[in-house]
Amino acid sequence: MARIIGGIGSSHAPSIGTAWDKGPQREDRWAPVFDGYLPAKHWVEAQRPDLLVIFYNDHMNRFFFDAYPTIALGVGEVHKQADEGWGKRKLPDLRGDPDFAWHLARSLVEQEFDPTICQEMSVDHGILSVLPLFGDAAMTLPVVPIAINVIQHPLPTARRLFRLGEAVRHAIESYKQDKRVLVMGTGGLSHQLHGERYGFFDPDWDNRFMDLLESEPETLAALPHQDWMERGGTEGVEMIIWLAMRAAIGTQVRRVHRNYAVPTTTGLGLLALESL
Amino acid sequence: MDLPGTIVFTGEQSRRGYRINRMAMSLTDAANRASFVADEAGYMRGMGMDDDEIGMVGRRDWHGMLQHGGSIYLLIKIAGALGVSIQEVGRHTSGRAEGH
Numbered sequence: 059m060a061r062i063i064g065g066i067g068s069s070h071a072p073s074i075g076t077a078w079d080k081g082p083q084r085e086d087r088w089a090p091v092f093d094g095y096l097p098a099k100h101w102v103e104a105q106r107p108d109l110l111v112i113f114y115n116d117h118m119n120r121f122f123f124d125a126y127p128t129i130a131l132g133v134g135e136v137h138k139q140a141d142e143g144w145g146k147r148k149l150p151d152l153r154g155d156p157d158f159a160w161h162l163a164r165s166l167v168e169q170e171f172d173p174t175i176c177q178e179m180s181v182d183h184g185i186l187s188v189l190p191l192f193g194d195a196a197m198t199l200p201v202v203p204i205a206i207n208v209i210q211h212p213l214p215t216a217r218r219l220f221r222l223g224e225a226v227r228h229a230i231e232s233y234k235q236d237k238r239v240l241v242m243g244t245g246g247l248s249h250q251l252h253g254e255r256y257g258f259f260d261p262d263w264d265n266r267f268m269d270l271l272e273s274e275p276e277t278l279a280a281l282p283h284q285d286w287m288e289r290g291g292t293e294g295v296e297m298i299i300w301l302a303m304r305a306a307i308g309t310q311v312r313r314v315h316r317n318y319a320v321p322t323t324t325g326l327g328l329l330a331l332e333s334l
Numbered sequence: 335m336d337l338p339g340t341i342v343f344t345g346e347q348s349r350r351g352y353r354i355n356r357m358a359m360s361l362t363d364a365a366n367r368a369s370f371v372a373d374e375a376g377y378m379r380g381m382g383m384d385d386d387e388i389g390m391v392g393r394r395d396w397h398g399m400l401q402h403g404g405s406i407y408l409l410i411k412i413a414g415a416l417g418v419s420i421q422e423v424g425r426h427t428s429g430r431a432e433g434h
Binding site: 117118119122123124140141142143144145209210211212250251252253254255256257284287288292293 | 336337338339340341342343344345348352355356358359361362363364367400405406407408410411414415420423424425427428429
């Protein structure tokens with residue numbers, strides 16, 4: 059039977075990928091970010107996952123408003139890198155796991171979640187700005203991506219995503235093959251990219267969010283979008299994606315690692331939790 | 335939803351900005367980016383944008399595009415093709431740029 063080993067919550071941003079790709083020429087201001095991933099990377103390596111389920115959001119790269127899914131599930135053999143408008147990074151395509159992904163699709167629909175099922179699902183920095191930080195081995199693991207609409211309102215509620223995470227947990231635990239599954243949720247933390255509040259972020263809210271995500275996720279699940287956007291900026295509403303990860307890994311967890319760093323103008327968070 | 339200093343990307347915004355957003359989405363293809371840069375107005379006309387919309391892009395009026403329903407995630411693709419950084423777009427839409 060498949061088993062959930064734990065979860066990772068992480069910010070995502072194009073700037074993480076740009077800074078990372080400089081390799082030996084990486085700037086010093088990024089060291090607190092990249093060094094901050096090492097304990098989580100070592101834990102993941104020791105846990106030897108066979109499969110990654112990643113909740114994230116696409117940023118108008120795979121999906122457009124001609125037909126915009128609220129929840130989309132990638133069931134293909136391969137997930138290619140999307141061109142975000144400025145060319146692709148030098149990264150390998152990600153592997154999928156169609157057998158598991160179709161099981162997940164069947165299980166979710168039985169549980170009354172209806173994702174858009176995608177046999178082709180190119181992925182963007184929502185996954186690819188984070189995954190390389192977990193090492194080359196992580197980049198070769200099969201990935202099942204679940205994209206959430208956090209861009210075009212009406213958005214799914216925080217509670218809806220929490221329940222989606224619970225349904226994904228049930229699906230993983232009912233999968234017959236022996237798999238060690240790591241769940242990730244990416245987004246945020248607080249930030250705003252436009253309007254008079256451009257550049258807004260709030261380290262206090264970011265850290266309070268990570269406290270509550272670990273210990274009282276139901277409190278966060280009850281917050282309406284207006285609260286998320288007031289406290290964390292319009293684009294900071296992405297933080298609700300972490301709730302799906304949190305619900306998927308079960309109620310009893312142990313914190314393995316946590317990091318928060320501000321390399322440029324926005325805080326980047328990381329939280330690694332082990333399922334008990 | 336009411337948030338001062340913010341445009342919430344609602345269905346109304348998405349409907350209004352559909353043509354400009356669709357043009358921006360096409361710029362995820364390198365050949366399209368080259369065509370756009372070579373003849374901005376011609377490319378936008380071919381994508382079905384109207385004269386007001388073409389004018390906003392021509393003036394690099396990021397604030398206007400945002401008001402008109404442009405999604406920030408798509409406007410930065412237009413900016414990227416034109417060699418404008420997201421910081422410049424942000425300064426303009428926040429009213430912190432000169433001449434705005």
